[in-house]
Amino acid sequence: MNANQPVSESAWIKSSYSSGAGGECIEVATRPAKVHVRDSKDTTRAALAIEPTAWATFVEFAAR
Secondary structure, three states: OOOOOOOOHHHOEEOOOOOOOOOOOEEEEEOOOOEEEEEOOOOOOOOEEEOHHHHHHHHHHHOO
């Protein structure tokens, strides 16, 4: 998949921390070549496309 191709809506997974109350919420769509991250409150904005290894490093850091 090209990082510039749109990700289908069914591919997005909302963070378990997301709620209807607002706050900092994201959705993630994983692909073999990129991990796509977007704002769950404004899905019309461009998503970030991140290397899977960089995403894994971020998740490990955030879990501390």
